Amino acid sequence: MRAFLSLTVILYALLLSGCGYNTLQATDEQIKASWAEVLNQYKRRADLVPNLVNTVKGFAAQEKDVLLGVTTARSRVGSIQATPELLNNPEAFAKFQNAQGELSSSLARLLVVTENYPELKSDANFRDLQAQLEGTENRITVARNRYIKAVQEYNIVVRSFPSNLTAMMFGFQTKPSFTVENEQEISAAPRVDFAAPAPAEK
Numbered sequence: 001m002r003a004f005l006s007l008t009v010i011l012y013a014l015l016l017s018g019c020g021y022n023t024l025q026a027t028d029e030q031i032k033a034s035w036a037e038v039l040n041q042y043k044r045r046a047d048l049v050p051n052l053v054n055t056v057k058g059f060a061a062q063e064k065d066v067l068l069g070v071t072t073a074r075s076r077v078g079s080i081q082a083t084p085e086l087l088n089n090p091e092a093f094a095k096f097q098n099a100q101g102e103l104s105s106s107l108a109r110l111l112v113v114t115e116n117y118p119e120l121k122s123d124a125n126f127r128d129l130q131a132q133l134e135g136t137e138n139r140i141t142v143a144r145n146r147y148i149k150a151v152q153e154y155n156i157v158v159r160s161f162p163s164n165l166t167a168m169m170f171g172f173q174t175k176p177s178f179t180v181e182n183e184q185e186i187s188a189a190p191r192v193d194f195a196a197p198a199p200a201e202k
Helices: 002-018 021-059 064-079 084-088 090-114 124-159 163-170 183-187
Strands: none
Touching: 021 064, 021 084, 021 090, 021 124, 021 163, 064 090, 084 090, 090 124, 124 163
């Protein structure tokens, strides 16, 4: 009887390894690791925002709407719990992605406004924060790309035969990936207007 049980366990293990179970586990872990790096870089950006806002405020306090927009967007990002369950909930994932997109847009508007303040652009503290922010945005892009590739690999395993049978048996489902919200907007060539009036000198 013991020999039969041992043989059954060995056969079951061989079947699992041959039907994608181990691959599902490995690719799922890769997604978790990639996602942790995405969150790490988003956290780094969120930590830079207050210092950047305060520095700009010191030179351009009159840009209240822009400064408030960045602060509000950062607050919205912080209010979303980035738990592991987020990866299994496309709706919650989209909400998280939208909040991060709003923060990106707010920061872009803030940096455009700073172009009107030469004294701010020459401030060493601002230049350092801007360089850190640019570096962080690059790291976010790299981390997101790794996550996208990890999700792609995992989703292929979940949807391919025979591993899809194993996925159904153990409750593995496809996971959401990052998408481009404004596909139409980014597919159009940017408009550049050099006729815009220069800011009034003070």
